[in-house]
Amino acid sequence: MIGKLKGVVDAIYDDHLILDVHGVGYLVHCSTRTLSGLKGEGEAAVLFIETHVREDQIRLFGFTSEAERDWFRLLQGVQGIGTKTALAVLSTLNPSELGQAIALGDKTTVARAPGVGPRVAMRIVTELKDKMPAFGSGSVSLADIGGAPVAPATGGAAADAVSALVNLGYGAPQANAAIAAALRAAGEGAATETLIRLGLKELAK
Structure with a gap:
C-alpha cells in the first residue's frame, strides 16, 4: 500500500x-x-x-495533510457517502472547519458541499460527532488565550463543550481554560453551542 x-x-x-x-x-x-x-x-x-x-x-x-486523509476515511464510513462526495466535502471545508461544524451540529455548513443535501449533512454530523480525528498541534498555551489553569468542568453544558474541544484535538487544560473564559463571557446558563463557539474564539486568539 x-x-x-x-x-x-x-x-x-x-x-x-x-x-x-x-x-x-x-x-x-x-x-x-x-x-x-x-x-x-x-x-x-x-x-x-x-x-x-x-x-x-x-x-x-x-x-496535503494527514488530517485531511483521516477525514476522507471517516466520511466514507457514513451511509451514502463514497469517494466523490467525501472529496466534495473536503473541497468545500478544510479539516478545521469540518470539525467545528460537526462539533457544533451545524448541518447547514456541511450541506454547502456539492451533492450533500440536508439528510446527508445530518448523517455526517450525527455519525461523526464522536469519531472526529484530532487535528491541529494542540500547542496553544494558556497564556495565548489569556487564561489560567482551571479545574475541569463538571456536568452540564460546560462539560459537553470541553469534551467537544478535546475531540477537536485540543488538550484538556487548553479546553478547560477556553471554556472557563467562555463561561465568564456568556454566563453560567449559556448553551453548549454558545460555549463551543466562544471557546474556539478564545483558542484562535
Whole structure:
C-alpha cells in the first residue's frame, strides 16, 4: 500500500493530477482545495495517499495533510457517502472547519458541499460527532488565550463543550481554560453551542 508520495507535479486536471516520482507518473485524485493549494506544474509536492484497491483498478487519493486523509476515511464510513462526495466535502471545508461544524451540529455548513443535501449533512454530523480525528498541534498555551489553569468542568453544558474541544484535538487544560473564559463571557446558563463557539474564539486568539 502507498502511504505517501513525494515528487514533481507533471500535470494538473479538474479532479486529479499526475505526480512524477523518479520517472513514474502516478495519477492521484484530489479535492479541489488540495489541487488549488499546489504551487503548479513542475513544482515539488508531497501528498499523503489513500489507496483503494478493486478487482479492476487501483485508485490513489492524495491529500496535503494527514488530517485531511483521516477525514476522507471517516466520511466514507457514513451511509451514502463514497469517494466523490467525501472529496466534495473536503473541497468545500478544510479539516478545521469540518470539525467545528460537526462539533457544533451545524448541518447547514456541511450541506454547502456539492451533492450533500440536508439528510446527508445530518448523517455526517450525527455519525461523526464522536469519531472526529484530532487535528491541529494542540500547542496553544494558556497564556495565548489569556487564561489560567482551571479545574475541569463538571456536568452540564460546560462539560459537553470541553469534551467537544478535546475531540477537536485540543488538550484538556487548553479546553478547560477556553471554556472557563467562555463561561465568564456568556454566563453560567449559556448553551453548549454558545460555549463551543466562544471557546474556539478564545483558542484562535
